[in-house]
Amino acid sequence: MTATRLTATRFVVKPLVFIACLGPAIYLGLGAFGLWGISLGADPVHTMLHTCGNWALKFLLITLCMTPLRDLTHMLIWLRLRRMLGLYAFFYVILHFAVYIVLDQSGQLGAVWQDIIKRPYITIGMLALIMLIPLAATSTAAMQRRLGRRWTRLHRLIYPIAVLGVWHYWWGVKKDIREPLVFACVLAVLLGYRIYRRYQIGAHLTRVTAQG
Amino acid sequence: MRTTSSHSIGIAPSEITPEHKFLSRRAVLAGGFGIAVAQSFGRESRAWGQDTEAPLTFTRNAQYSVTDTPNSFKDISTYNNYYEFGTDKSDPSEHAQQFRTRPWSVTIDGECEVKGTFNLEDILKPNPLQERVYRMRCVEAWSMVVPWVGFPLADLLKRFKPTSNAKFVKFFTLLDLKQMPGERTSILDWPYTEGLRMDEAMHPLTLMTVGLYGKVLPNQNGAPLRLIVPWKYGFKGIKAINHIKFVEAMPQTTWAQSAPSEYGFYANVNPAVDHPRWSQATERRIGGNVFDQRRPTLPFNGYANEVASLYTGMNLKRFF
Numbered sequence: 222m223t224a225t226r227l228t229a230t231r232f233v234v235k236p237l238v239f240i241a242c243l244g245p246a247i248y249l250g251l252g253a254f255g256l257w258g259i260s261l262g263a264d265p266v267h268t269m270l271h272t273c274g275n276w277a278l279k280f281l282l283i284t285l286c287m288t289p290l291r292d293l294t295h296m297l298i299w300l301r302l303r304r305m306l307g308l309y310a311f312f313y314v315i316l317h318f319a320v321y322i323v324l325d326q327s328g329q330l331g332a333v334w335q336d337i338i339k340r341p342y343i344t345i346g347m348l349a350l351i352m353l354i355p356l357a358a359t360s361t362a363a364m365q366r367r368l369g370r371r372w373t374r375l376h377r378l379i380y381p382i383a384v385l386g387v388w389h390y391w392w393g394v395k396k397d398i399r400e401p402l403v404f405a406c407v408l409a410v411l412l413g414y415r416i417y418r419r420y421q422i423g424a425h426l427t428r429v430t431a432q433g
Numbered sequence: 434m435r436t437t438s439s440h441s442i443g444i445a446p447s448e449i450t451p452e453h454k455f456l457s458r459r460a461v462l463a464g465g466f467g468i469a470v471a472q473s474f475g476r477e478s479r480a481w482g483q484d485t486e487a488p489l490t491f492t493r494n495a496q497y498s499v500t501d502t503p504n505s506f507k508d509i510s511t512y513n514n515y516y517e518f519g520t521d522k523s524d525p526s527e528h529a530q531q532f533r534t535r536p537w538s539v540t541i542d543g544e545c546e547v548k549g550t551f552n553l554e555d556i557l558k559p560n561p562l563q564e565r566v567y568r569m570r571c572v573e574a575w576s577m578v579v580p581w582v583g584f585p586l587a588d589l590l591k592r593f594k595p596t597s598n599a600k601f602v603k604f605f606t607l608l609d610l611k612q613m614p615g616e617r618t619s620i621l622d623w624p625y626t627e628g629l630r631m632d633e634a635m636h637p638l639t640l641m642t643v644g645l646y647g648k649v650l651p652n653q654n655g656a657p658l659r660l661i662v663p664w665k666y667g668f669k670g671i672k673a674i675n676h677i678k679f680v681e682a683m684p685q686t687t688w689a690q691s692a693p694s695e696y697g698f699y700a701n702v703n704p705a706v707d708h709p710r711w712s713q714a715t716e717r718r719i720g721g722n723v724f725d726q727r728r729p730t731l732p733f734n735g736y737a738n739e740v741a742s743l744y745t746g747m748n749l750k751r752f753f
Contacts (some may be wrong), residue, residue, distance in 0.1 A: 253723045262523070262721045263512035264575055325717075327726040332712065340710055393710065394622055395573065396691065397520035 230301055238302055242309045243399050245276045246316060266324045273317035278390060278404055279312035281383045285411045292418070304360050307379070311357040314386075349385035352378050362376035380415075383408055436619035487649040491562035491582050497638060498566035499735070503646075504577040504720045510651045512719060514571070515672055516621055517606065517613035518653065524615075525653035532612055534657040534673075542681035543603075546594035553657055557643065559592070564647065565640060570702045570734045572666035572688075576716045581661055582644025587635040590677075595631070599679035603627070603686075604636045604660060607675045621687050626661065627671035628684035628698065632743055638663055638736060642670075664736040666700045697753040701744070702734035706753045 249269050252261040261268040287303040290296075326332050336343045357377055359365070365372050387408050390403035503509075515525035518532075537553040562582050569577045590602065609617050616623040633639065640661040643650055650656040655672025662664035662669045668688050678684075688696035695709055704714045715727035733740050744752075 261723075263508040264522070264717065265723050267575070269723070284497075294462065324723050325727075329727075332715070336712065339707075342710060 226298075230298055230322035234298065235302065235305065240306060242280070242306070245272060246313070249273070266320065269320045270317065270325055273313050273320055274390065277310055277313035277317055278383075278386050280313055281379070281386055282304055282404065282407050282411065284310055285379065285383060285408075289414050290409065308357060308360060311353050314353055318350055342389050345385045345392070349382045349389060352382050352385070356382075380412060383412075436579035488647060488731065489582050489644045489649060490642070491561055491564050492621035494563040494565050498564075498580075499568055499578060501566070501568065501578040503566055503580045506646050508720050509577060509579055509645060510654060513614075513654065514573075514667070515627060515653060515655070517615040517623075517625065517673070519615055520620065526651075528614060529652035532652040532656070532673075534652065537657050537675065538660065539674065540676045541593050542676075542677075544596045544681060545679045547595065553611070556589065556658075560588055560641075562644065564644075567640070567661060567663040568734050568736075569661075569667055569670075570716060570730065572668055572696065572700070572708065572713075574603055574708075574711055574713060574716050574730075575719055576728075576730075577719050580646055581640060581642045582647060582650075583640040585637050586639045586641045586660065586717070587637065589641055590634060590679075592734035593679075595679045596620065598681045599683055600631055601680050601682070602629050602631065603678045603680050603684035604629075604671045604674050605663070606671055607673045621691055625671060625687045626684065628670055628680075628686050629662065629669075630743075631685075633662065633740075636743065638739055664702060664733040664740045666696075666702060668696065669700050699744075699749075699752050701740075701749065701753075702730060703732060703749055703753065704730040705732070 248259060249261065249272055251257050252259040253269065255266060284303055284306040287299040287306065290299040317351060322330070322333055322375060326336075337347050338344065356378060359368060359375060368375065387401060387404045390404060391398055394401060461481045511526040512522045513525055514520075515529065516524065518525040518528040523747065535553075538550050539553060539556050540550045542548045562584055563579055564582050566578060566580045569579050577752070604627045606623075606625040608616060629639070640663075642655070642661045645651060645654055645659065655670070658674045659672040660670050662676065683698060686698055688700075690699050702713075707713050713730055716730045717727050718725065731737070
């Protein structure tokens with residue numbers, strides 16, 4: 222990658238992606254107060270809760286797309302965006318959780334705790350959130366250097382987190398599972414790609430060893 | 434036996450209860466609403482949410498009205514569940530506009546003496562309409578306050594002379610794959626069915642509903658004929674009814690069949706019995722701002738004085 226392309230990534234592409242990713246949160250923020258003519262419908266809290274959760278899942282899946290995109294396009298820019306997208310997934314998960322506690326449950330921590338221990342779909346959602354915390358905390362370049370190989374291993378947690386997230390959504394809907402099904406299919410493709418790659422590399426190594 | 438032609442239900446006009454007797458003492462005549470406006474059932478084209486919606490003649494039943502501020506017409510008519518038109522809350526108002534509610538017939542059969550298929554107009558004619566402001570509690574833990582217009586279901590059912598075998602009443606929604614796109618999906622078993630025990634069906638609070646905010650019910654709210662049982666979760670309020678059947682055994686109902694551990698036949702609003710996936714102890718009133726607190730859900734949705742006696746001795750945790 223040339224220096225100009227690096228500069229373009231850092232000063233143009235990344236800021237643009239950063240602002241675009243903030244879009245849903247800004248929309249909800251304005252809508253919550255009815256600004257700019259934005260309305261969140263008859264049940265704005267439900268809209269906020271659902272939209273944040275939905276974007277959290279989307280960002281998780283988008284983050285998981287970066288490696289396959291790099292492989293397909295041979296462009297490194299995807300990996301340069303991966304951390305920001307992953308942190309946005311975390312950001313929307315936290316917003317989702319905050320809306321749930323502060324607005325949906327009116328800050329009644331007792332009710333929240335009862336939900337977490339009594340309702341499996343909330344339990345697994347909570348588990349996914351907790352598992353995301355160490356990933357967000359070790360997302361800096363310094364932490365990446367410090368942890369070395371352990372960083373890679375730690376960040377494989379993103380796979381079970383994504384599974385729990387989609388499962389949480391699937392389990393939470395009343396009856397119409399079509400939308401969680403779409404998330405599940407995309408996730409299956411993305412995870413399937415990893416398995417395929419692994420198998421491919423494994424086969425390649427075997428071939429190389431046999432020839433050697 | 435069913436007949437296909439419409440014929441008289443067999444009640445002479447002289448037998449119809451005069452309006453003044455029909456009303457409770459405390460009921461008041463609606464001021465500007467009902468004056469000399471001919472009943473406008475049977476209009477061909479309608480646009481919802483507009484002033485073009487046909488006004489109804491009715492009186493206000495204050496005895497059976499709550500004093501909470503009703504939700505706006507917009508909230509009530511754009512935010513509801515009606516899976517026949519889609520599973521999003523906005524789907525019914527978006528996809529029910531072309532739904533044809535005339536001509537409409539209702540078949541009444543099963544354990545009763547008078548059976549047949551009747552024109553909706555004949556079904557409705559003998560019943561003076563009342564407005565009742567009811568609380569509406571959805572099983573999803575949100576609630577509204579709605580000024581419905583209708584008449585007691587009991588008045589309708591009695592005219593068909595249910596026999597002593599009639600222990601329950603079953604209701605069916607229209608099955609029409611062309612008009613109701615949701616019925617082409619397998620999300621629920623179609624047609625939608627609901628049921629009430631006979632004493633619940635005959636309770637004066639149980640309302641056959643034809644109007645909202647003084648006008649003909651918008652399509653998305655269940656036109657032309659829907660059920661409102663205010664002490665039960667909203668899904669009991671079956672919409673677009675075209676078949677009523679008196680039965681001896683407790684009928685199979687759509688949601689109870691679809692997820693028996695989550696939705697019961699009785700479905701009485703009960704803060705002490707959680708839905709497996711969420712608490713029913715509190716509810717969010719639609720129409721507030723984002724910082725409004727949830728409000729506690731009341732047993733029988735606040736109608737315990739009127740209906741709790743129907744369930745004396747029943748384990749409501751088991752028969753949820």
